[in-house]
Structure formats: structure tokens, C-alpha cells
Amino acid sequence: MWSQETPTAAVLIIGNEILSGQVQDANLVYIATRLSELGIRLKETRMVEDVEEDMIEAVLALSKRYTHVFTTGGIGPTHDDITAVTMAKAFGRPLCCSLEALARLMARYPNPQAPEALTRMTVMPVGAALIDNTVSAAPGFQLENVFVLAGIPSIAKAMFEACVPRLTKGPARHVREVVGEVIEGAIAQGLEDLDAAFPGIEIGSYPYWYSETNHGVRVIIKGLRLDEVEAVEAKIISLMDAHPGYWAAARREP
Amino acid sequence: MWSQETPTAAVLIIGNEILSGQVQDANLVYIATRLSELGIRLKETRMVEDVEEDMIEAVLALSKRYTHVFTTGGIGPTHDDITAVTMAKAFGRPLCCSLEALARLMARYPNPQAPEALTRMTVMPVGAALIDNTVSAAPGFQLENVFVLAGIPSIAKAMFEACVPRLTKGPARHVREVVGEVIEGAIAQGLEDLDAAFPGIEIGSYPYWYSETNHGVRVIIKGLRLDEVEAVEAKIISLMDAHPGYWAAARREP
Known part of the structure; x- marks a missing residue:
């Protein structure tokens, strides 16, 4: 933040x-x-x-x-x-x-x-x-x-x-991005938990939807402390790996 | 307008x-x-x-x-x-x-x-x-x-x-665009005269400047009456024809 x-x-x-x-x-x-x-x-x-x-x-x-x-x-x-x-x-x-x-x-x-x-x-x-x-x-x-x-x-x-x-300047924030082919809802709870656990970090979740088979989420992580930013980045990558696009998958099953 | x-x-x-x-x-x-x-x-x-x-x-x-x-x-x-x-x-x-x-x-x-x-x-x-x-x-x-x-x-x-x-809709306006390789200042007075002469027409002048030799103006004309929009369009074309990029030209002459 x-x-x-x-x-x-x-x-x-x-x-x-x-x-x-x-x-x-x-x-x-x-x-x-x-x-x-x-x-x-x-x-x-x-x-x-x-x-x-x-x-x-x-x-x-x-x-x-x-x-x-x-x-x-x-x-x-x-x-x-x-x-x-x-x-x-x-x-x-x-x-x-x-x-x-x-x-x-x-x-x-x-x-x-x-x-x-x-x-x-x-x-x-x-x-x-x-x-x-x-x-x-x-x-x-x-x-x-x-x-x-x-x-x-x-x-x-x-x-x-x-x-x-x-201009009056301030300390610049460190920024990392993680993009995954997951449905945003699948990682919503995980992101919320991280948001609560790291009050110094801003986590933004930006879904994209080009088509039924090409959609996912871009998560942007920002903070003044690089160690915290990188810790959150690693956790979000794990979160995405654990949730491969389940809504779309569920829809393909009869 | x-x-x-x-x-x-x-x-x-x-x-x-x-x-x-x-x-x-x-x-x-x-x-x-x-x-x-x-x-x-x-x-x-x-x-x-x-x-x-x-x-x-x-x-x-x-x-x-x-x-x-x-x-x-x-x-x-x-x-x-x-x-x-x-x-x-x-x-x-x-x-x-x-x-x-x-x-x-x-x-x-x-x-x-x-x-x-x-x-x-x-x-x-x-x-x-x-x-x-x-x-x-x-x-x-x-x-x-x-x-x-x-x-x-x-x-x-x-x-x-x-x-x-x-939505509550209104009458759509007619729109015309004229683009010319002129310096905006060269046609400024002409545009101002047209703006005063046609109170029902909105004239927007949007210069572009890609380089010293590639710059000009895009003029957008809008109004509820098509005949007025077209009359102003014709006058702006004449105005641009009469003012080929004089500032840049002046600079090239010693």
C-alpha cells in the first residue's frame, strides 16, 4: 500500500x-x-x-x-x-x-x-x-x-x-505481475486471505475474457517492501497452479 | 452544437x-x-x-x-x-x-x-x-x-x-472530418470566423505532430443540420488549401 x-x-x-x-x-x-x-x-x-x-x-x-x-x-x-x-x-x-x-x-x-x-x-x-x-x-x-x-x-x-x-516524489513501489489461465472466482478466497495476511501489499485482480476457451486472470502485486512483494508473488503462483480453470472445465462435462 | x-x-x-x-x-x-x-x-x-x-x-x-x-x-x-x-x-x-x-x-x-x-x-x-x-x-x-x-x-x-x-436518446449529430498538412495557427483565424458564422456547428481543431516534417491538423465538424455541416466542411477544405504549412516552410527558408 x-x-x-x-x-x-x-x-x-x-x-x-x-x-x-x-x-x-x-x-x-x-x-x-x-x-x-x-x-x-x-x-x-x-x-x-x-x-x-x-x-x-x-x-x-x-x-x-x-x-x-x-x-x-x-x-x-x-x-x-x-x-x-x-x-x-x-x-x-x-x-x-x-x-x-x-x-x-x-x-x-x-x-x-x-x-x-x-x-x-x-x-x-x-x-x-x-x-x-x-x-x-x-x-x-x-x-x-x-x-x-x-x-x-x-x-x-x-x-x-x-x-x-x-515534483514532490515518494518512494517507488515494487511491482510484480502473475498471469494464469484460471477463472477469477477459483482464486478469490486465496487472494482475499493473502490480502488480509499482507496489509502492506496491494493485490489487484484483473480478469480477461477473450473467448470461452481463452480467459484468465492477471494479478498485480505492489508494495514498498520487495521481500513481501516476492513472497506474495510466490503464493499466488502456487494458488493458480492449484486451480486450473475449473468453471470452464465443469461446463465441458455433461 | x-x-x-x-x-x-x-x-x-x-x-x-x-x-x-x-x-x-x-x-x-x-x-x-x-x-x-x-x-x-x-x-x-x-x-x-x-x-x-x-x-x-x-x-x-x-x-x-x-x-x-x-x-x-x-x-x-x-x-x-x-x-x-x-x-x-x-x-x-x-x-x-x-x-x-x-x-x-x-x-x-x-x-x-x-x-x-x-x-x-x-x-x-x-x-x-x-x-x-x-x-x-x-x-x-x-x-x-x-x-x-x-x-x-x-x-x-x-x-x-x-x-x-x-436509455433516453436524442437526435444524433452529423459529423465530418477534414485533415490537412497545415500548421494549426495558419487556419486559426479562419476557423474562428466559421465558428462565429455557424453557431449551430461545433468545430474542433486537433493538431498532430509526429515529426518536424509530418504534422498537421484534424478538424472535426458536428451539427444537427447536415447542410450546415457540409457547408462548413467545404469552407475548411478551402481554408486548408490556401495555407500549406507556412510555419514549417518559413523555417526552411534562410
């Missing part, structure tokens, strides 16, 4: 395109995996439309509750990119043009035909700290404990990595 | 495995796409850990706010499957054993070696309406406006389809 002092995080994914199914979010798995490696517990993720009031409510709720908040999406130059303006409103800050962001954009795109469009990406809340964008120059920004990242996956990743030195 | 009377929905994805990055959610895109086809506006998605208080807070907030709520995950037979018990608590209902669910499970798995594990999947809030599971028999359930689905993708899809006749 995590300790009480573990730093926490939330991700707020902004964009109608995600909620209408047209674009699949590609950032959450990356951010979730990296946070886990950094010893930061991702407690919650929300996805909201590009609607000012919904974004404000969500970011303030998450900012109050968790150590770090990461937003993705809505910081480009078009009419539907309202994240920067909305974050300023959420935190009661006026908007400014970041001269540092402007310098970076002008260095990268020296002869823009429509400079106004370029400068839209320099508008951000007063006091925001820039987040480097090594991919396409236009920076993200940090406001209080909120890190505002782009939605484009390659850029979101680069920006996340640029934030890492600023 | 959607009308005021459009039915709304939220999805609540339950599971530590999603938040730790070990398992990628595979249900949201399916549910989001189907809701869109059914004329139901997916307004929000939340992902929370398997923690009772977090689940209760989220489901009650979403249930009050939207026409329909769909949860995925946590209804299997293991110790970490706490969704059914938590939903009962959230809505102040006692738990029962659904005799109909029990009958379905016994018909499907007639000779279980551990009947107790099997019966765990029959425990649900009093008054819940079953949701058929054509894949593995163990049903989901509906409680008020909350549809409790399994997390396994094949089962979640089957359960969602079983819910469709019970």
Missing part, C-alpha cells in the same frame, strides 16, 4: 474530441506509469469538455485535493483552445503575454505569415512558470500546483518530463 | 490498475462513440481508485448532474471488487442476492467447485435491475440512473448494448 505521506496527483484531460470518441486519449498511460515510477500516487483522472465552467470546477476540486494536477489539451492557437484563459480565471489571475514564450516562438518560427496566431500561444496567467516544449517550442505552464500540458502526445510527454524536477 | 434538451451522460471508470498505468482503459472510446451515435452527450468521465469514499463521492456527483451514468469495473468475485457493495451504500439500499442472477450463473456453471465465489456476483443492491451479460453470464445492474458494467472490454460492450433500450 501507499503510506500516508505519499504525494498524490490527478490528471485532467480536456477536450470534446475525447468525450465524443473521435480521439482516444494517448497520454494517461504514459503519465500514470511515470507517476508510479516517481512514487507519486495518481488518485483520480477526469475528462471534461472544452467548457469553461466545467474546467474551472474540475481543476479547483483537483488542485485542492492532490499534491499535483496535470492538465492536457486546449493550449493551441485556435478558437477551441481555452485552457490558458480558463486557468487564469480559475485562479483569479490576469492574463499576460509571456515574453520568454514569445522569444522562443520567434526563434523557432522566424517568419510567420500570421504572427497573431503565433502569439496566442504566449498568452497565459500572470506568474505562470513556463514548461519547456522541446518538440514544437510553444511552452506549457505551471500555475500553483497545476501543470498545464499540451494534448499532442509527443509534446505532452516532453512537457511532463520537463516538470519532473519540480 | 447540442440543444438544451439533449440527454447527457458520464462514465465512471473504477480501478487502481487504470490509474497506475498497468491496464489501459479500453471501454471509453466504445461507450463514447455509441453515446454519440445515440444522440447522448457524454459530458464527463472520471477515473477513481477502488476506494469506497472516492467512488461514492464520484457516482453521486455524476448521478445528480447527468441523465445517465455508466460505471465500469469492480463487479467480479475477488476482494478488490467492491463496486456492488459501494453502490448500495451510495444510494442507501440494503444488499440482497439476486435470485435471477443466481439462476443464470448456475445454468452457465452447473458444477462449481467453490459455489461461494460464484454467488459473490449475485450480491447487489435491493431493487437493482439486471443488465444482461451474453459473454460470461454474471450480470451487471442498473440502480436509478446508474448502469454498473463490468470492466472486461468484451463484457462491457455486451452490457452497454443491453442497456441501450433503456
Whole structure:
């Protein structure tokens, strides 16, 4: 399990395109995996439309509750990119043009035909700290404990990595996985007993079901102590060996 | 745009495995796409850990706010499957054993070696309406406006389809997509003008950036009136034709 002092995080994914199914979010798995490696517990993720009031409510709720908040999406130059303006409103800050962001954009795109469009990406809340964008120059920004990242996956990743030195980190947990072709119910009692016997270990049971003859369970074991994690891993392997898919088997017998 | 009377929905994805990055959610895109086809506006998605208080807070907030709520995950037979018990608590209902669910499970798995594990999947809030599971028999359930689905993708899809006749539907929107190898900023003003000229149309601009020489914009156009959607589509094609990637081009010139 995590300790009480573990730093926490939330991700707020902004964009109608995600909620209408047209674009699949590609950032959450990356951010979730990296946070886990950094010893930061991702407690919650929300996805909201590009609607000012919904974004404000969500970011303030998450900012109050968790150590770090990461937003993705809505910081480009078009009419539907309202994240920067909305974050300023959420935190009661006026908007400014970041001269540092402007310098970076002008260095990268020296002869823009429509400079106004370029400068839209320099508008951000007063006091925001820039987040480097090594991919396409236009920076993200940090406001209080909120890190505002782009939605484009390659850029979101680069920006996340640029934030890492600023994050409060905790001890990373050890993780083991055991996959077996058993019916989840067959090992349910055994897992529950292990869960009770090892309070420092988190045991997650994730069944998969591709077909009547191809199904099983993936068990993920996490904890701060490697010896405990490995002890539980060994016990779960024994448990699975003792329970070869009995429900499916029972069904095949008349 | 959607009308005021459009039915709304939220999805609540339950599971530590999603938040730790070990398992990628595979249900949201399916549910989001189907809701869109059914004329139901997916307004929000939340992902929370398997923690009772977090689940209760989220489901009650979403249930009050939207026409329909769909949860995925946590209804299997293991110790970490706490969704059914938590939903009962959230809505102040006692738990029962659904005799109909029990009958379905016994018909499907007639000779279980551990009947107790099997019966765990029959425990649900009093008054819940079953949701058929054509894949593995163990049903989901509906409680008020909350549809409790399994997390396994094949089962979640089957359960969602079983819910469709019970949903309040709206008129579906027409959707068109235009993809162009332009820099988003180049067409930003043009898109903003179109957005203002066609208040009934939602225009979403989603840049992609795979490399310095392979980037562009995907614009998604949605609306209830097909003639308007097609008119905006034609204008955006013209806009893109007039703006072949000028920022990148400018950078290549000395």
C-alpha cells in the first residue's frame, strides 16, 4: 500500500474530441506509469469538455485535493483552445503575454505569415512558470500546483518530463505481475486471505475474457517492501497452479 | 452544437490498475462513440481508485448532474471488487442476492467447485435491475440512473448494448472530418470566423505532430443540420488549401 505521506496527483484531460470518441486519449498511460515510477500516487483522472465552467470546477476540486494536477489539451492557437484563459480565471489571475514564450516562438518560427496566431500561444496567467516544449517550442505552464500540458502526445510527454524536477516524489513501489489461465472466482478466497495476511501489499485482480476457451486472470502485486512483494508473488503462483480453470472445465462435462 | 434538451451522460471508470498505468482503459472510446451515435452527450468521465469514499463521492456527483451514468469495473468475485457493495451504500439500499442472477450463473456453471465465489456476483443492491451479460453470464445492474458494467472490454460492450433500450436518446449529430498538412495557427483565424458564422456547428481543431516534417491538423465538424455541416466542411477544405504549412516552410527558408 501507499503510506500516508505519499504525494498524490490527478490528471485532467480536456477536450470534446475525447468525450465524443473521435480521439482516444494517448497520454494517461504514459503519465500514470511515470507517476508510479516517481512514487507519486495518481488518485483520480477526469475528462471534461472544452467548457469553461466545467474546467474551472474540475481543476479547483483537483488542485485542492492532490499534491499535483496535470492538465492536457486546449493550449493551441485556435478558437477551441481555452485552457490558458480558463486557468487564469480559475485562479483569479490576469492574463499576460509571456515574453520568454514569445522569444522562443520567434526563434523557432522566424517568419510567420500570421504572427497573431503565433502569439496566442504566449498568452497565459500572470506568474505562470513556463514548461519547456522541446518538440514544437510553444511552452506549457505551471500555475500553483497545476501543470498545464499540451494534448499532442509527443509534446505532452516532453512537457511532463520537463516538470519532473519540480515534483514532490515518494518512494517507488515494487511491482510484480502473475498471469494464469484460471477463472477469477477459483482464486478469490486465496487472494482475499493473502490480502488480509499482507496489509502492506496491494493485490489487484484483473480478469480477461477473450473467448470461452481463452480467459484468465492477471494479478498485480505492489508494495514498498520487495521481500513481501516476492513472497506474495510466490503464493499466488502456487494458488493458480492449484486451480486450473475449473468453471470452464465443469461446463465441458455433461 | 447540442440543444438544451439533449440527454447527457458520464462514465465512471473504477480501478487502481487504470490509474497506475498497468491496464489501459479500453471501454471509453466504445461507450463514447455509441453515446454519440445515440444522440447522448457524454459530458464527463472520471477515473477513481477502488476506494469506497472516492467512488461514492464520484457516482453521486455524476448521478445528480447527468441523465445517465455508466460505471465500469469492480463487479467480479475477488476482494478488490467492491463496486456492488459501494453502490448500495451510495444510494442507501440494503444488499440482497439476486435470485435471477443466481439462476443464470448456475445454468452457465452447473458444477462449481467453490459455489461461494460464484454467488459473490449475485450480491447487489435491493431493487437493482439486471443488465444482461451474453459473454460470461454474471450480470451487471442498473440502480436509478446508474448502469454498473463490468470492466472486461468484451463484457462491457455486451452490457452497454443491453442497456441501450433503456436509455433516453436524442437526435444524433452529423459529423465530418477534414485533415490537412497545415500548421494549426495558419487556419486559426479562419476557423474562428466559421465558428462565429455557424453557431449551430461545433468545430474542433486537433493538431498532430509526429515529426518536424509530418504534422498537421484534424478538424472535426458536428451539427444537427447536415447542410450546415457540409457547408462548413467545404469552407475548411478551402481554408486548408490556401495555407500549406507556412510555419514549417518559413523555417526552411534562410
